[in-house]
Amino acid sequence: MTEARAAMGRIFRAREPRGLGEERVEGLAELAARVRELTEAVVLTDVDDAEVAAVAAQVAELTARLNTARRQEPPSIEFGADGAFRHLAGPVTGRLNPIAPPVEVAVHEDGTVRGVFTLNAVYEGPPGCVHGGVAALVLDHVLGMAAAANGTPGMTATLDMRYRRPTPHGVPLTVEAKAVRSEGRRTFVEAHITGPDGKVTVEATGMFVRPVH
Numbered sequence: 114m115t116e117a118r119a120a121m122g123r124i125f126r127a128r129e130p131r132g133l134g135e136e137r138v139e140g141l142a143e144l145a146a147r148v149r150e151l152t153e154a155v156v157l158t159d160v161d162d163a164e165v166a167a168v169a170a171q172v173a174e175l176t177a178r179l180n181t182a183r184r185q186e187p188p189s190i191e192f193g194a195d196g197a198f199r200h201l202a203g204p205v206t207g208r209l210n211p212i213a214p215p216v217e218v219a220v221h222e223d224g225t226v227r228g229v230f231t232l233n234a235v236y237e238g239p240p241g242c243v244h245g246g247v248a249a250l251v252l253d254h255v256l257g258m259a260a261a262a263n264g265t266p267g268m269t270a271t272l273d274m275r276y277r278r279p280t281p282h283g284v285p286l287t288v289e290a291k292a293v294r295s296e297g298r299r300t301f302v303e304a305h306i307t308g309p310d311g312k313v314t315v316e317a318t319g320m321f322v323r324p325v326h
């Protein structure tokens with residue numbers, strides 16, 4: 114983890130995160146959680162047209178209030194004192210990002226990254242199932258985390274997906290990733306998503322390349 118931190122510190126040196134205090138993080142996470150609920154409500158609502166128009170006007174007002182003070186960039190990856198990092202505004206694990214499910218991940222001593230998450234109807238592709246591109250998003254992210262946990266962070270150069278069976282939405286899913294080998298600047302990582310019945314629905318392999326700076 115320390116090696117990964119050093120490597121990522123070099124990569125992100127041009128964009129030092131402006132740290133957010135924990136109180137601020139919790140407040141923004143609460144806001145993101147409410148917006149997630151709003152997004153699901155928008156996708157599923159069946160209220161009448163006048164109510165839709167009224168709510169749209171109110172949401173526009175709320176957006177304008179948030180925009181009265183804007184950061185130039187979203188919060189970047191932050192490093193904890195233990196060398197662990199968190200991607201607060203990322204689209205997969207970011208608690209501050211309403212489009213992130215969010216996937217709750219843990220990095221284990223052996224470099225395995227495990228996550229639990231539920232994708233609601235917002236992420237539907239085929240009826241009742243998760244969109245394949247959303248599964249790829251989740252897998253790309255945990256593959257990238259596993260490359261970093263291996264001490265060899267990099268950019269996704271290749272991502273191969275095998276969709277074995279439909280991934281249901283609205284139920285708990287797990288995702289697991291681990292680096293299998295590194296060659297020079299390239300790191301090869303494997304990952305899969307498992308449904309609540311314990312069966313693998315999607316497998317992925319990714320190759321990550323450490324950029325030269």
Ligand SMILES: CCCCCCCCCCCCCCCC(=O)SCCNC(=O)CCNC(=O)[C@H](O)C(C)(C)COP(=O)(O)OP(=O)(O)OC[C@H]1O[C@@H](n2cnc3c(N)ncnc32)[C@H](O)[C@@H]1OP(=O)(O)O
Nearest residue numbers: 124253254257258261266267268269270271297322324325
């Ligand atoms: C560092 C990033 C931050 C890390 C933060 C960690 C935080 C952890 C939490 C977040 C996790 C997020 C995980 C999501 C990660 C993304 O979403 S990354 C965004 C999506 N990916 C991109 O945008 C990448 C775009 N492509 C590029 O920037 C460049 O092509 C690359 C991949 C950096 C490679 O460029 P390059 O350094 O000029 O590479 P190059 O010298 O040509 O090749 C290097 C080696 O790789 C091989 N290679 C390169 N590309 C390929 C390819 N496509 N196919 C096969 N082989 C290839 C070459 O053959 C060469 O091999 P050797 O000759 O050394 O044996």
